[in-house]
Amino acid sequence: MTKDTSLYPIAVEDLTVAYHEEPVLWDVDVTVPAGALMAIVGPNGAGKSTLIKAMLGLVPRSAGHVHFFGRSYAEERQRVAYVPQRGSVDWDFPTNALDVVMMGRYGRIGWVKRPGKADRAVAHEALEMVGMRDFASRQISQLSGGQQQRVFLARALAQDADIYLMDEPFQGVDATTEHAIVRVLKDLQARGRTVVVVHHDLETVPEYFDHVLLLNVKAIANGRVEDVFTPENLRAAYGGRVDLLLKQEA
Amino acid sequence: MTQSQIEIQVVAALVAAACAIPGVFLVLRRSALISDAISHTVLLGIVIGFMLLGDIENPLLIVFAAGAGVLTVTLSELLLKTRRVREDAAIGLVFPALFSIAVIIITQNFGSIHIDVDAVLLGELAFAPFNxxxxxxxxxxxGVVVMGIILIANLIAVAVFYKELKLATFDAGLAAALGFSPALIHYGLMTSVSVTAVGAFDHVGSILVIALMIAPPAAAYLLTDRLARMIAYSALIGIAAAISGYWIARALNVNISGAMATMTGIFFVAALMFAPERGLIAQVIRRKRRGERFAVEMLLVHLRRHEGTSDEETENTLGHLTDELNWSPRYAHQTVKRAQRNGYVQLVSDALRLTDQGRTMASTLLAVR
Structure with a gap:
């Protein structure tokens, strides 16, 4: 493929990831255009989270390349923010919400140097954007699941990146949090950022996103929601079960 | 106090503070067991270092000891990567192997050197002033010089890499994504554990090394929700355990390290019981309060339901609560008292009446449920 990858915020080429010689992702090609708000959907075990982790080099790639603005992740680290799954950390850790959000600044601050006043201001602003201003000094174990998710989102906002990769931010959150997250996603898009979200609720895809990647180990379809979010493609990604998932749209 | 008494306590306090710093991160990473492993396997490093350098006082021995500690972690992680054993089992397999190699080398080659099991496990702090x-x-x-240097090194390391240690401990994935290699930070921490263990082991024995690395941070974890404070509290608790342990050992004429290790346990149990938020007593009180509040709420809802109905005369009486809500007369009486204090009900002879405030409260509760 002779595509100019620098034209895209994210270009994934021929990506294969295997755990114990079992492919989890098989020859995946995806390009994400600038300013896209993209959902990654697919059944359980389709490799959605693995795709994001492989992009960031958190799991080893068996084959393929990932380019951010045509360059490697290591070169463009500062421009990529990552929201891991909420369950991936220990929320009993002795720290408060502001401190967690401040961690989003660490990449810019670099080794050894301490966060300064400006970083603190950015962190407060990020908390404000997710409706958590009043919880800055709250111990993180005392936050509800939805509030913890918003803290994670605020941490990514504090990174002030051009690309946002989010792993299941809507997982198990309350309605307030869901609305807050959607508002932030739309706001990021309005500011020209590129956002990719692992998502599990097919029903809300057309409402929340404008691009979608249908994934099931292989990339089934990738493009604008109105073009590729079709029953045929969904059936290809999910198998027979999709009829149940889509009955409202029929 | 004599000078040697002071010196013993200073050595013990320095050991306690030096152990507390890496200990905090071990506890937060849930890898407390690794302190047990490393505090034993450093012996292998010392033995190999001694064979190569031929000098038990050579400061380079600490490099070999640290190497043995890092080797312990590396081998455990290799075993873990096979996915055939869990982390605790991997550590449990590696450290006795390395420790026993050390013991075999000693007994085969240095038959003339007397290895005292008590000295390995408990150390002999009482001899600290003579060396x-x-x-x-x-x-x-x-001991003052060695442990002073190790404590200062640990303090500098935690001060310089505080941000990195916090990030890698809380969220290794983000640390990796942001370019702060969690593996590098992990091995840095393990080096600090090894160096601290070998320095401390020499004076207080391996049992107290483990106790000082784990018990004070575990206690401090219950007392604060800020990482910086947890480190400070851990050091203070460790020092308090060391000094109180020293005096208890003197009073009871027992091994000093043993008494200090016991005191770390006592401090932990005290924190477990009495910690203001997370202690067991605080938890019991919180549950009792919640139960009492719920009883008042049940009372209000009950009174509201029967208010103005034909059976109000019989239902809404103090005596009837024991049947209706299954309360003992004593508990019914206490709950009514509590509701009266809050201004929710009035007790007129035996009849219970809701006040306006109580009625509003009951309506809110009924609306929610």
């Missing part, structure tokens, strides 16, 4: 070095013209116990 002295001259530093800038003054004679100091070797």
């Amino acid at each position: 002295r070095v001259d530093i800038i013209g003054s004679s100091l116990p070797r």
Whole structure:
């Protein structure tokens, strides 16, 4: 493929990831255009989270390349923010919400140097954007699941990146949090950022996103929601079960 | 206090503070067991270092000891990567192997050197004042010098890499994504654990090393929700356990390290019981309060339901609560008292009446449920 990858915020080429010689992702090609708000959907075990982790080099790639603005992740680290799954950390850790959000600044601050006043201001602003201003000094174990998710989102906002990769931010959150997250996603898009979200609720895809990647180990379809979010493609990604998932749209 | 008494306590306090710093991160990473492993396997490093350098006082021995500690972690992680054993089992397999190699080498090659099991496990702090070095013209116990240097090194490391340690401990994935290699930070921490363990082991034995690395941070974890404070509290608790342990050992004429290790346990149990938020007593009180509040709420809802109905005369009486809500007369009485204090009900002879405030409260509760 002779595509100019620098034209895209994210270009994934021929990506294969295997755990114990079992492919989890098989020859995946995806390009994400600038300013896209993209959902990654697919059944359980389709490799959605693995795709994001492989992009960031958190799991080893068996084959393929990932380019951010045509360059490697290591070169463009500062421009990529990552929201891991909420369950991936220990929320009993002795720290408060502001401190967690401040961690989003660490990449810019670099080794050894301490966060300064400006970083603190950015962190407060990020908390404000997710409706958590009043919880800055709250111990993180005392936050509800939805509030913890918003803290994670605020941490990514504090990174002030051009690309946002989010792993299941809507997982198990309350309605307030869901609305807050959607508002932030739309706001990021309005500011020209590129956002990719692992998502599990097919029903809300057309409402929340404008691009979608249908994934099931292989990339089934990738493009604008109105073009590729079709029953045929969904059936290809999910198998027979999709009829149940889509009955409202029929 | 004699000078040697002071010196013993200073060595113990330095060991306690030095152990607390890496200990905090071990506890937060849930890898407390690794302190047990490393505090034993450093012996292998010391033995190999001694064979190569031929000198038990050589400061380079600490490099070999740290190497043995890192080797312990590396081998455990290799075993873990096979996915055939869990982390605790991997550590449990590696450290006895390395420790026993050390013991075999000693018994085969250094038959003349007396290895005292008590000395390995419990150390002998009482001898600390006799082993002295001259530093800038003054004679100091070797333990003060060695542990002072290790404590300062740990303090500098945690101060310089505080942000990195916090990030890698809380969220290794983000640390990796942001370019702060969690593996590098992990091995840095393990090096600190190894160096601290070998320095401390020499004076207090391996049991107290483990106790000082784990118990004070575990206690501090219950007392604060800020990482910086957890480190400070851990050091203070460790020092308090060391000094109180020393005096108890003197009073009861028992091994000093043993008494200190016991005191770390006692401090932990005290924190477990009495910690203001997370202690067991606080938890019991919180549950009792919640139960009492719920009882008042049940009372209000009950009164509201029967208010103005034909059976109000019989239902809404103090005596009837024991049947209706299954309360003992004593508990019914206490709950009514509590509701009265809050201004929710009035007790007129035996009849219970809701006040306006109580009625509003009951309506809110009924609306929610």
